[in-house]
Amino acid sequence: MNQLHLGTVAHLRGNPFRQSNCLEIIEDGALWIGGDGRILAVGSRTDLLPAIGSDTTVHSHDGAWLLPGLVDAHLHFPQYYTVAAANQGLLSWLEETIFPAESEFKNVGFANKAANQFVSHLLRTGVTTAAVFGSQFPDATMALFESAKHQGLRLISGLTLMDQGGPKALLNTPEAAKALSLQLMAYCRGEPLLHFALLPRFALACSPAMLTMCGELLKDNPGCYLQTHINESLEEIAAVKKLHPKSKHYLDVYDHYGLLGPNTLLIHNIHARDDELRRIAETGSAVCHCPSSNLFLGSGLFPFKRHLDADIAMALGTDVGAGLHFSVWEEAAEAYKVQQLRQYHLSPGQLLYLMTLGGARALGLGDETGNFEVGKSADFFVLQPQKSDYLTQRLNRCPDLASQLFVLMQLTNFCCIVGTYVRGVVRG
Numbered sequence: 001m002n003q004l005h006l007g008t009v010a011h012l013r014g015n016p017f018r019q020s021n022c023l024e025i026i027e028d029g030a031l032w033i034g035g036d037g038r039i040l041a042v043g044s045r046t047d048l049l050p051a052i053g054s055d056t057t058v059h060s061h062d063g064a065w066l067l068p069g070l071v072d073a074h075l076h077f078p079q080y081y082t083v084a085a086a087n088q089g090l091l092s093w094l095e096e097t098i099f100p101a102e103s104e105f106k107n108v109g110f111a112n113k114a115a116n117q118f119v120s121h122l123l124r125t126g127v128t129t130a131a132v133f134g135s136q137f138p139d140a141t142m143a144l145f146e147s148a149k150h151q152g153l154r155l156i157s158g159l160t161l162m163d164q165g166g167p168k169a170l171l172n173t174p175e176a177a178k179a180l181s182l183q184l185m186a187y188c189r190g191e192p193l194l195h196f197a198l199l200p201r202f203a204l205a206c207s208p209a210m211l212t213m214c215g216e217l218l219k220d221n222p223g224c225y226l227q228t229h230i231n232e233s234l235e236e237i238a239a240v241k242k243l244h245p246k247s248k249h250y251l252d253v254y255d256h257y258g259l260l261g262p263n264t265l266l267i268h269n270i271h272a273r274d275d276e277l278r279r280i281a282e283t284g285s286a287v288c289h290c291p292s293s294n295l296f297l298g299s300g301l302f303p304f305k306r307h308l309d310a311d312i313a314m315a316l317g318t319d320v321g322a323g324l325h326f327s328v329w330e331e332a333a334e335a336y337k338v339q340q341l342r343q344y345h346l347s348p349g350q351l352l353y354l355m356t357l358g359g360a361r362a363l364g365l366g367d368e369t370g371n372f373e374v375g376k377s378a379d380f381f382v383l384q385p386q387k388s389d390y391l392t393q394r395l396n397r398c399p400d401l402a403s404q405l406f407v408l409m410q411l412t413n414f415c416c417i418v419g420t421y422v423r424g425v426v427r428g
């Protein structure tokens with residue numbers, strides 16, 4: 001059966017950082033979806049309503065906005081229960097809060113329950129695609145994949161890899177990590193919503209042997225992703241320099257082991273040097289900005305414009321549990337404020353791009369999801385502003401629809417999200 005969803009439709013037709021007028025907002029819009037869960041058409045309800053036949057059911061979302069499914073390009077599954085822990089910066093926060101919390105995922109029953117809650121929470125916040133650092137424990141990471149498959153979340157994940165710089169319980173040898181990664185890779189093959197990623201935590205947590213293993217697997221498996229953290233805090237950068245005195249800079253450590261390329265997403269990169277930015281662009285790697293995490297750990301203000309000028313693709317991530325929001329929708333408001341502090345002003349279309357089409361493109365999924373182009377997967381969510389009296393009053397005073405979209409990004413949280421669809425099926 002086909003579906004026609006009615007509401008105010010907003011999405012990007014292109015990259016608003018490179019071209020003008022690509023934010024399309026259709027008041028009294030309609031989204032037509034085929035029985036295979038793919039977009040048949042997007043347009044005004046007056047055009048589309050007469051075109052449908054008896055094989056189409058009509059879903060009217062009066063007063064609501066229909067927006068492309070959100071892409072959370074970075075968060076941590078085993079940090080699900082650690083959001084909002086008081087801290088004194090990245091390295092001590094890892095030791096005191098994160099490593100003990102991640103150790104709990106050794107308990108399979110605990111991990112199964114956490115996986116179901118984690119995935120269902122993501123879907124309820126409008127997220128349809130998430131790139132997630134899994135657990136160090138294979139059963140817990142498998143529970144995450146199974147929950148995503150069962151609940152219908154598009155997931156990129158794998159084991160969090162570390163073999164040094166943490167408690168023994170969280171360390172895997174490179175040999176064990178390789179065998180487990182190959183198993184997970186095989187599990188994802190043939191699963192349309194699941195993708196495997198190598199996830200070396202960061203340079204301080206991985207030995208040369210672990211980084212070598214990652215580089216080899218990445219080279220030998222073209223569909224495989226790689227994510228890692230970089231240039232997050234000054235203290236971390238100084239420690240990396242001490243550990244790798246021969247490396248030109250932080251990025252050079254990863255470059256040396258062949259970890260850069262179009263399937264690589266580098267997380268944070270706040271304190272990047274110009275030569276690092278040039279090399280990231282040269283290798284086609286992308287960067288993920290996690291504003292509330294950066295503020296909460298006191299890591300720094302992300303240099304968005306420098307990344308843009310270097311022609312680096314960017315995505316947004318919540319970085320739960322360092323991030324405070326369990327919705328990348330709320331991260332857009334934080335991204336806006338961080339760039340205001342850097343005198344760079346993001347438009348509503350640019351913000352929407354970062355958490356939808358831009359995020360999907362940065363993850364190599366731009367042909368499948370991210371906007372309402374015909375043939376793409378019908379991944380979207382329904383935002384109902386009328387759940388708040390003030391919002392209704394405020395939106396009535398906006399001069400145009402783009403201003404309304406901006407107000408929604410600044411003032412709504414996931415409580416206004418009333419439905420999330422992946423491939424045309426309601427999932428959250």
Ligand SMILES: [Zn+2]
Nearest residue numbers: 076229267319
């Ligand atoms: Zn992270």
